Amino acid sequence: MVLSSFVEVHPDSHFPIQNLPYGVFKPEPSSEPRPGVAIGEYVLDLSVVASAGLFDGPVLKNSDCFNQLNLNKFVGLGRPAWKEARVTLQKLLSATEPTLRDNSSLRQKALVPMVKVQMLLPVVIGDYTDFFASMHHAKNCGLIFRGPENPINPNWFHIPIAYHGRASSIVISGTDIIRPRGQGHPAGTSPPYFGPSRKLDFEMEMAAVVGPGNELGKPVDVNEAADHIFGLVLMNDWSARDIQAWEYVPLGPFLGKSFGTTISPWIVTLDALEPFASDAPKKNPPPLPYLAEKISKNYDISLQVSVKPAGEEDTCIVTRSNFKHLYWTITQQLAHHTINGCNLRPGDLLGTGTISGPEPESYGCLLELTWNGQKPLSLGGSTRKFLEDGDEVIFTGCCKGEGYLVGFGTCSGKILPTPS
Amino acid sequence: MVLSSFVEVHPDSHFPIQNLPYGVFKPEPSSEPRPGVAIGEYVLDLSVVASAGLFDGPVLKNSDCFNQLNLNKFVGLGRPAWKEARVTLQKLLSATEPTLRDNSSLRQKALVPMVKVQMLLPVVIGDYTDFFASMHHAKNCGLIFRGPENPINPNWFHIPIAYHGRASSIVISGTDIIRPRGQGHPAGTSPPYFGPSRKLDFEMEMAAVVGPGNELGKPVDVNEAADHIFGLVLMNDWSARDIQAWEYVPLGPFLGKSFGTTISPWIVTLDALEPFASDAPKKNPPPLPYLAEKISKNYDISLQVSVKPAGEEDTCIVTRSNFKHLYWTITQQLAHHTINGCNLRPGDLLGTGTISGPEPESYGCLLELTWNGQKPLSLGGSTRKFLEDGDEVIFTGCCKGEGYLVGFGTCSGKILPTPS
Ligand SMILES: [Ca+2]
Ligand SMILES: [Ca+2]
Ligand SMILES: [Mg+2]
Ligand SMILES: [Mg+2]
Ligand code: NI
Numbered sequence: 001m002v003l004s005s006f007v008e009v010h011p012d013s014h015f016p017i018q019n020l021p022y023g024v025f026k027p028e029p030s031s032e033p034r035p036g037v038a039i040g041e042y043v044l045d046l047s048v049v050a051s052a053g054l055f056d057g058p059v060l061k062n063s064d065c066f067n068q069l070n071l072n073k074f075v076g077l078g079r080p081a082w083k084e085a086r087v088t089l090q091k092l093l094s095a096t097e098p099t100l101r102d103n104s105s106l107r108q109k110a111l112v113p114m115v116k117v118q119m120l121l122p123v124v125i126g127d128y129t130d131f132f133a134s135m136h137h138a139k140n141c142g143l144i145f146r147g148p149e150n151p152i153n154p155n156w157f158h159i160p161i162a163y164h165g166r167a168s169s170i171v172i173s174g175t176d177i178i179r180p181r182g183q184g185h186p187a188g189t190s191p192p193y194f195g196p197s198r199k200l201d202f203e204m205e206m207a208a209v210v211g212p213g214n215e216l217g218k219p220v221d222v223n224e225a226a227d228h229i230f231g232l233v234l235m236n237d238w239s240a241r242d243i244q245a246w247e248y249v250p251l252g253p254f255l256g257k258s259f260g261t262t263i264s265p266w267i268v269t270l271d272a273l274e275p276f277a278s279d280a281p282k283k284n285p286p287p288l289p290y291l292a293e294k295i296s297k298n299y300d301i302s303l304q305v306s307v308k309p310a311g312e313e314d315t316c317i318v319t320r321s322n323f324k325h326l327y328w329t330i331t332q333q334l335a336h337h338t339i340n341g342c343n344l345r346p347g348d349l350l351g352t353g354t355i356s357g358p359e360p361e362s363y364g365c366l367l368e369l370t371w372n373g374q375k376p377l378s379l380g381g382s383t384r385k386f387l388e389d390g391d392e393v394i395f396t397g398c399c400k401g402e403g404y405l406v407g408f409g410t411c412s413g414k415i416l417p418t419p420s
Numbered sequence: 421m422v423l424s425s426f427v428e429v430h431p432d433s434h435f436p437i438q439n440l441p442y443g444v445f446k447p448e449p450s451s452e453p454r455p456g457v458a459i460g461e462y463v464l465d466l467s468v469v470a471s472a473g474l475f476d477g478p479v480l481k482n483s484d485c486f487n488q489l490n491l492n493k494f495v496g497l498g499r500p501a502w503k504e505a506r507v508t509l510q511k512l513l514s515a516t517e518p519t520l521r522d523n524s525s526l527r528q529k530a531l532v533p534m535v536k537v538q539m540l541l542p543v544v545i546g547d548y549t550d551f552f553a554s555m556h557h558a559k560n561c562g563l564i565f566r567g568p569e570n571p572i573n574p575n576w577f578h579i580p581i582a583y584h585g586r587a588s589s590i591v592i593s594g595t596d597i598i599r600p601r602g603q604g605h606p607a608g609t610s611p612p613y614f615g616p617s618r619k620l621d622f623e624m625e626m627a628a629v630v631g632p633g634n635e636l637g638k639p640v641d642v643n644e645a646a647d648h649i650f651g652l653v654l655m656n657d658w659s660a661r662d663i664q665a666w667e668y669v670p671l672g673p674f675l676g677k678s679f680g681t682t683i684s685p686w687i688v689t690l691d692a693l694e695p696f697a698s699d700a701p702k703k704n705p706p707p708l709p710y711l712a713e714k715i716s717k718n719y720d721i722s723l724q725v726s727v728k729p730a731g732e733e734d735t736c737i738v739t740r741s742n743f744k745h746l747y748w749t750i751t752q753q754l755a756h757h758t759i760n761g762c763n764l765r766p767g768d769l770l771g772t773g774t775i776s777g778p779e780p781e782s783y784g785c786l787l788e789l790t791w792n793g794q795k796p797l798s799l800g801g802s803t804r805k806f807l808e809d810g811d812e813v814i815f816t817g818c819c820k821g822e823g824y825l826v827g828f829g830t831c832s833g834k835i836l837p838t839p840s
Contacts (some may be wrong), residue, residue, distance in 0.1 A: 126546075132671060153669055158612050159603060163671040164584035164678070168547050168763050180760035183579060194576050194708050216680065217598040217839070218588055243760065249573055251552060251583035252672020253614065255760040258584070260636065287447040288603065288614050340600035340663065340675040343588050347619055393827050419637070 003405050005093045006101040007111065009040035014398055016040070017093050018275075020086060020233070021266035021408070024070055025117040033069045033120050038266055038409070039093055041114050048110040054092060054099065057084040071122050071267070075230040076346030078212045082230065086271055119265035121172050121385045122233075123209060123347035128165040128261070129337060130205070130237060132156070133328040135281075136356040140368040145245075157285055160328035160336045165237075165351065166258035168280025173234075173264050173411045179389060179418045180259035182243035192246065198420035199241035200371065202385040203354040204305050204364040204395055206323055207235040208330045209267050210348040212339055218276025222293045222335035226270060228344065229330060234264040234303075234395045234411035235351050241367055243384070263349070264395070264411035273408050276300045276399040278324045290339055291332050298324040301408075303355060307363075309382040316379040320370060321355050321362040323397070389417040422823050425513045426521040427531065429460035434818055434827025437513050438459070438695075440506060441651070441686035442826070445537040453489045453540050458515055458829070461534050468530040472773040474512060474519065475532075477504040483750040491542050491687070495650040496766030498632045502650065506691055532635055539685035541592050542653075543629060545766035548585040548681070550625070550657060551758060552576070553748040555701075556776040565665075577705055580748035580756045585657075586678035587769065591830045593684050599809060599838045600679035602663035612666065616838035619661035619793065620807040624725050624775040624784040624815055626743055627655040627689050628750045630768040634758055642713045642755035648689060648764065649750060653814045654684035654723075654831035655771050661787055661806070683769070684815070684831035688819055692826050694820040696720045698744045710759055711752050718744040721828075723775060723817045725784075729802040731809025736799040739789060741775050743817070809837040 005017040015021065015038040023037050025043055036043040046066040056059060059081045065074040074081065092100050100107055132138060135152070137323040138161075142151025155161065171177075179200055185195035211230040214220050220228055237257060244256025280296040301323035328336075333350055354364040363369045366386050370377055373385035387393070392414040398407030425437040435441065435458035445463055447458050456463040465488040475481060478502045485494040494501065512520050525535055558581075562571025575581065591597075599620055604613035631650040634640050640648055641772060657677060664676025693744070700716040721743035726735040748756075753770055774784040783789045786806055789795055793805035807813065812834040818827030 127586060154606075155612075155666055155669065158606075159667055162669055162674050164586055164674065166547055166584055166762060168633075168765050168768070169761075171636070176832065178761050181639070182760050186574075186578075191705065191708065192575075194710070213588075216591070219601070240760070246575055247576065247579055247581065248670065250668065250672070251581055252668070252670070254582050254584065255756075258762040259760040285611065288611065290614070313448065336675075338601050339681040340660070341589075341598050342586060342675065342678040345588050348588070361554070382779070 003090065003312050004095045005039060006095045007040045007042055007093060007210045012405065013040055014405055014409050016404040017090055018401060019268060019272050019406045021268045021272065022071055022122060023265045024120045024122045026120065027112045027117055029118065035068065035074065037089060038114065042111040043114055043117050045110050045112055050334050052106060055085070055088055057088060061333065065142055069192065070124050071118050071192045072124055072347040075123065075211045079227050082269060082271065086269070103217055121170065122265060122267050125167045125170055125347055126345045127351050128167045128170060128349040129162050129163045130351040130353060131160055131162040131328065131333050132353040133160055133326045133333060134356050134364070135327040136325060136351055136358055137354040137364060137368065140356060140363060144367065144372045156301060158288065160333045162337070163252045164263065169258055170263060170349070173262055175262060175413060176416045177238055177260045177413045178416045179322055180240050180243065180255065181418050182240060182255050183246055184242035185246045197240035197242055200415060201241050202305065202387070202393045203237040203239050203367045204303060204319065204321060205235040205237050205351045205354055207263060207351040208232055208334070208348045210344045210346060210350065213345040214343055216343040217341040219338040219341060220335055222291055222331055225331035225334040227332055229270055230268040231267040232273065233267055234397050234408045236262040236393060236395055236411055236413060237351060238262065249270060262411055262413045264408050266406055266409050273299045273399065275401060276406065280329045281327055291336060293331060298326050298329060299399065300324050301397050301399050303395065306394045307379055308392040308394065309379050309384065310388055312380055312382065314380055315394060318377060318379065319361060319363055321357045321364055323355060325357045326352055327399050335396045387415050389415050391415050423510065424515045425459060425514060426515045426685050427460045427462055432825065433460055434825055434829050436824040437510055438690050438821060438824050439688060440509055441688040441692065442491055442542060443685045443687065444540045444542045446540065447532045447537055449538065455486050455488065455494065456493050457509060458534065462531040463534055463537050465532055466529050472526060475505065477508060479504045490544050492544050492767040495543065495629060495631045499647050502689060502691065506689070507740040508674045521601050539592055541559065541590065542680045542685060542687050545587045545590055545767055545769050546765045548587045548590060548769040548771070549582050550585045550771040550773060551580055551582040551748065551753050552579055552773040553746045553753060554773055554776050554784070555747040556778055557602060557774040557784060557788065560776060560783065561663050564787065564792045577694060580753045582757070583672045585681065589678055590681045590683060590769070593682055595682060595833060596836045597658055597680045597833045600663065600675065600837050602660060602675050603664035603666055605666045612667055617660035617662055617830060620835060621659045621661050621786045622725065622807070623655050623657040623659050624723060624741060625655040625738065625770040625771045625774055626652050626771045627683060627801050628652055628709045630764045630766060630770065633765040634763055636763040637761040639692040639758040639761060640755055642711055642751055644752035645754040648754055649688040649690055652693065653687055654817050656813060656831055656833060658682065669838045682831055682833045686829050688826065688828055693719045693819065695821060696826065700749045701747055711756060713751060716748060716749055718746050719819065720744050721817050721819050723815065726814045727799055728812040728814065729799050729804065730808055732800055732802065734800055735814060737797070738797060739781060739783055743775060745775060745777045746772055758764055809835050811835050
């Protein structure tokens with residue numbers, strides 16, 4: 001029989017009792033932020049659950065990890081704490097358990113309607129790294145910018161390529177994104193273009209939230225890397241292609257990316273994703289030993305991007321992809337990140353890079369979908385080469401279980417014009 | 421008459437009353453970290469000064485900014501607070517002021533011998549950015565890696581080029597650096613090299629510590645950028661050239677840099693550096709209007725790198741350069757960083773990039789000094805292409821005033837072998 005909750009959960013909800021993703025929220029605008037888990041159309045306030053003494057397992061009983069403004073302390077505790085919390089919460093929320101179900105005053109305090117809450121960044125992000133782990137994305141970028149001979153650089157098949165991103169400008173889903181100003185490539189002998197970006201794009205990514213970190217100088221073994229990953233979120237790595245193209249040689253993307261990066265509020269744990277594990281693609285050439293994992297897996301997470309064009313009523317789906325397309329797994333990404341001794345800290349974010357699938361309908365950004373503006377997309381009544389002011393971009397992602405979904409909710413943002 | 425302190429200051433000290441750089445220290449191994457300023461061979465404990473009610477100006481009187489574990493709150497208060505603290509401390513420490521001079525019990529508590537203290541990172545660094553602002557360095561890198569035709573990329577003369585660095589692995593002077601392991605370029609058709617870096621280098625840089633930040637979406641005007649910079653430190657951006665060369669296309673340096681970055685403990689304020697301001701180099705082509713500053717200045721800071729080779733008694737000076745060689749000023753760097761709306765936060769670090777001068781004796785890293793290992797350096801009895809295990813690298817920097825120095829102390833680190 002399928003596990004079910006006394007909280008009503010629609011069959012198309014992303015948040016059944018099988019999921020229980022973690023976030024940080026304010027029940028009222030004036031409240032302090034606190035951790036919660038999503039269940040149906042409610043948020044379970046973990047500070048209330050903890051204060052009621054309901055985390056009674058050995059790891060969490062005396063911990064104040066749910067009386068914090070963010071999830072950093074909890075995610076830093078590691079897998080034993082995560083397992084214990086999951087067991088406790090699945091029991092507490094199950095249809096057959098009276099503790100919360102039959103205590104109406106506690107239930108009133110602990111279960112807050114999702115429509116009423118404000119979601120915040122779930123963790124303080126010390127460092128944010130963005131990988132480049134989809135082969136289809138790497139290939140398309142190479143074809144667009146360097147042509148058909150060797151579109152993928154030779155290092156790509158040996159290294160989970162990545163760059164350091166900007167942590168300060170990571171924002172929560174729903175935050176407006178201001179179109180960045182910057183320099184673009186000069187035409188002929190004139191000075192560079194300067195002004196609002198003319199090639200504003202989204203990048204459909206997911207990101208791993210680091211749990212326990214590692215000490216400086218002590219790499220994490222690839223076969224233990226999953227114990228350092230708490231869960232995943234959706235991520236939109238907004239990108240100004242004109243700024244990026246002009247600035248990125250030789251030190252990589254900088255202002256073309258750092259004006260904003262949006263993440264979804266709910267961290268879906270690897271434990272909740274485990275039933276949806278799928279084999280990672282075979283690698284040829286074989287990776288170096290430090291990247292060779294005993295079990296190399298992705299997750300079957302269907303991803304979808306919709307755009308609501310400025311001034312229109314309807315949203316249009318512009319792409320459908322899947323997390324399982326990643327060439328380099330998140331555990332390989334994490335092991336590579338630390339192989340030089342670099343230390344990760346709880347709450348650090350590791351973006352996967354744009355997740356493109358093999359077919360044109362599964363490309364993960366407008367650069368690929370419109371082939372750098374050469375093939376405009378039609379969206380209902382409008383067409384787009386890149387994003388226009390007022391456009392809203394909405395990501396969603398979920399895994400399909402037997403009779404339930406394990407989903408991520410949405411990750412959205414609307415483009416505001418550059419202020420003059 | 422030159423301002424002088426009742427605290428004895430040797431003429432060759434970096435820390436006379438004209439300097440008063442800020443740091444964070446522990447007087448005893450078991451004490452809490454607290455802010456201090458350096459004066460001669462002492463550290464003045466600012467938590468003691470504050471508790472004694474001696475910060476009596478309007479901005480600092482009721483502030484707890486010196487009862488913090490780091491300087492983030494103080495640097496975030498901005499120039500009025502910095503000016504007030506400087507006036508208060510120069511008066512308190514002056515030869516003619518009895519308050520501290522004649523109160524032996526307070527003096528005992530407030531002035532801690534520098535040899536006894538442990539210095540810590542002065543700020544919590546949210547994000548660290550590394551620029552590439554020396555034309556001589558950019559030119560030499562281009563000559564070494566791309567040859568004599570157009571060694572400097574065309575974008576370099578329009579953009580203060582930079583990349584996001586890794587904040588978690590920034591360490592305080594004196595911390596050992598573990599040689600990173602990583603991949604290097606494959607030879608022929610064999611797989612990539614994997615093992616301890618064979619081309620470990622230092623990069624002599626300085627870094628600006630951000631004071632008040634800016635909101636996401638609100639760029640800082642280049643002519644107001646100095647109000648967002650609290651001061652400067654010395655910085656060693658340790659670099660593994662073999663790892664960097666193989667990984668950096670197309671997203672820039674990653675593991676070749678993120679294994680460690682060392683900063684000096686004392687932040688010398690722009691106010692203390694002001695007497696040493698010097699005109700920045702003329703720019704041709706002229707910068708875009710957002711980078712054109714009314715007064716474009718560097719500082720005349722003599723920089724020097726010494727190496728103490730493993731197993732030897734003596735240190736050898738390997739290069740002498742000067743901060744005044746930078747093409748892009750720190751205010752241009754900061755304005756550029758925010759032009760896309762990227763938000764800076766108090767305590768963020770902006771590295772200048774390697775500061776090379778025009779002559780071969782003034783190059784800022786071994787890559788340039790040995791021309792990528794082609795011309796080994798002789799150091800006393802040894803020679804070096806790159807750093808060997810056990811080598812210690814010591815940076816120092818100072819400005820020469822009339823009868824006094826305004827210095828940065830040292831920024832040092834020793835290479836430990838890769839653990840097996
Ligand atoms: Ca990306
Ligand atoms: Ca550097
Ligand atoms: Mg971004
Ligand atoms: Mg570094
Ligand atoms: Ni960072």
